[in-house]
Amino acid sequence: MTPTRSWSVSVLLFLILQPEKAASFSLVFPALLQLCSITRRRSCTRQLMALLQILYFGSLSCTLIGGYSLLRLLSAASFALAFFDISLEIEWMLPEIPIPAAPVLLVVAAILLLRYMIMQKHPQLLLCSLLIMPVSPYLDPFFHVYMLDIGQGDCTLVVEPFCRSAVMIDAAGNLYRDNAESVILPFLEATGIRKLDALIVSHEDFDHAGAVEAVQDGISVHTVIRDPTQPVPVEYPMLNLLPDRTSPDENEGSLLTYFSYDGHGYFWPGDAGILTEKLLMDTFADLPVTVLKAGHHGSASASCPAFLEWLSPDLVLLSAGRNNRYGHPSPEVITSLQSMNTARFCTAESGMIHLASWHGFLFLETAEGQVSCLSTPAGR
Numbered sequence: 001m002t003p004t005r006s007w008s009v010s011v012l013l014f015l016i017l018q019p020e021k022a023a024s025f026s027l028v029f030p031a032l033l034q035l036c037s038i039t040r041r042r043s044c045t046r047q048l049m050a051l052l053q054i055l056y057f058g059s060l061s062c063t064l065i066g067g068y069s070l071l072r073l074l075s076a077a078s079f080a081l082a083f084f085d086i087s088l089e090i091e092w093m094l095p096e097i098p099i100p101a102a103p104v105l106l107v108v109a110a111i112l113l114l115r116y117m118i119m120q121k122h123p124q125l126l127l128c129s130l131l132i133m134p135v136s137p138y139l140d141p142f143f144h145v146y147m148l149d150i151g152q153g154d155c156t157l158v159v160e161p162f163c164r165s166a167v168m169i170d171a172a173g174n175l176y177r178d179n180a181e182s183v184i185l186p187f188l189e190a191t192g193i194r195k196l197d198a199l200i201v202s203h204e205d206f207d208h209a210g211a212v213e214a215v216q217d218g219i220s221v222h223t224v225i226r227d228p229t230q231p232v233p234v235e236y237p238m239l240n241l242l243p244d245r246t247s248p249d250e251n252e253g254s255l256l257t258y259f260s261y262d263g264h265g266y267f268w269p270g271d272a273g274i275l276t277e278k279l280l281m282d283t284f285a286d287l288p289v290t291v292l293k294a295g296h297h298g299s300a301s302a303s304c305p306a307f308l309e310w311l312s313p314d315l316v317l318l319s320a321g322r323n324n325r326y327g328h329p330s331p332e333v334i335t336s337l338q339s340m341n342t343a344r345f346c347t348a349e350s351g352m353i354h355l356a357s358w359h360g361f362l363f364l365e366t367a368e369g370q371v372s373c374l375s376t377p378a379g380r
Helices: 003-017 025-038 042-057 062-066 068-084 101-119 123-139 179-190 212-218 274-283 305-311 331-340
Strands: 059-061 096-098 143-147 156-159 166-169 198-200 238-241 256-261 264-268 291-293 315-318 343-346 353-358 361-366 371-375
Touching (some): 179 212, 274 305
Parallel strands (some): 264 291
Antiparallel strands (some): 143 156, 156 166, 238 256
């Protein structure tokens, strides 16, 4: 086996065993050297450097791409002058452009595929790929959960494989923009969702229900669920827990949406707090949860340590606005999760959070370019 194939096979086996290490510098740097040694043209080398910068750092340095040769010359001069105790300060730095890695990778893959089909003279494959694009959501075998970056509020989209159903949980309003027009409806269009089978409203607070009517105006919604006894029109288990409970507090009365797919349980408790958490622990002997959306945006009024220990989720998601005036998520909740060594992601830091599962595998991707395999069939 040649060194190139040996290295490629080793990397492939390593990523199968530890896919969360895909962005490790120990893989990216050898890949850069390997690819640059294969290409003979300087333009190709620069393109590869730009691509790997985006994939690893999530940004593109204009200095390295536009003035690499000059920067290399200045660095060599600075190193040589250092022998004579002469320092050369290099202040020339152009701005970095933040670029999400996932879209770039998809575009590069699409370009390479098109180039291959054109060069190999396979017009029929090119035609088929163009025809498939409009119906691609209906060919997707993954179960998707998208927690949208909606600001200080909640909005989650749950899509069944092959687009058999699409359910939204909450649609937050915003005082400074129209969330439906600027975020929710464009995202539904981008993901190929033409209708919602259900829109579950956990409770009537503006940061959960403020954009519900606007979403209804922009897309077909089969049913809006505000009553916990209403069935959710999907084929997989999705129900609202403790439907008969009463509470004088609107937050504590939030619908408690629990659903499961591919062997993973998901729990979305709205703004329900510690009183409801205690009731859940008293009512259920066990509640299998892989992913928990922290109650009340990570407020200290929810996610008590005893409840977190009882659920023992693999992942906790927090939906909160950047620099929000409520201080969400609270330090107490973060401390509890850290003490349990529980993975957590917050929209205020990571942007939109996307979960995808397939036959027991559970993958995570964020708008900031973080990618991880959270679970495998053998690892559950």
